[in-house]
Amino acid sequence: MLHKTVPIAANPSTFTLDTAHCALLIIDMQRDFLEPGGFGEALGNDVSQLRRAIAPNMALLAAWRAAKLPVLHTREGHRPDLFDLPPAKHRRGDAPLKIGDVGPMGRVLVRGEAGHDIIPELYPLPGEAVIDKPGKGAFFATDIHAILQNLGITQLVVTGVTTEVCVNTTIREANDRGYECLAVADCCASYFPEFHETGLRMIAAQGGIFGWVGTSDTVIAAISQ
């Protein structure tokens, strides 16, 4: 597309998308979080709460690809030897399946296993960066900041799961590094609907303390012009 700036209606104010410097960042749309038998369900969660974000993400991703704008995907997970898994993270929770244990989709949250991979509906295409991250935020112990700088990206349109955990942490990390972040409300989801709502409100509160919150229809309209 021809590069342009496009106003997008958002909270708490209009987000001015600069198509020369923006990327779509899809957080952790992995089978381990969204499908039965994975890490999310092992933690006692209802995965159907997350699946509502799949269709809106498919529509936004299709529009983003059609506009030939950059896409990045993240995956939360660990080395097969688990050397990058903090013992405190390993111990956390009373899940029957812990990180590294063998479940129905292979070893839970381990790179290279079926459950660790991105759901087929949103599978990355060649040319789209996949960032493997050991933590909740995409900027901890990854090369995403260098990649974004090399691509000249200053704005992130952020989607994925879960709203209050990895999406929120990543937006806070990005905001502190100078990126303008627009969270797309209907493309994010949480196992806890109230945390989804509050997680989004936290971003936009206080005049946009961490960023902006919009919806997929307005972003799709903006990049499809």
Ligand code: TIU
């Ligand atoms: N991707 C992400 O949010 N990781 C989590 O563990 N989230 C939970 O809500 N458990």
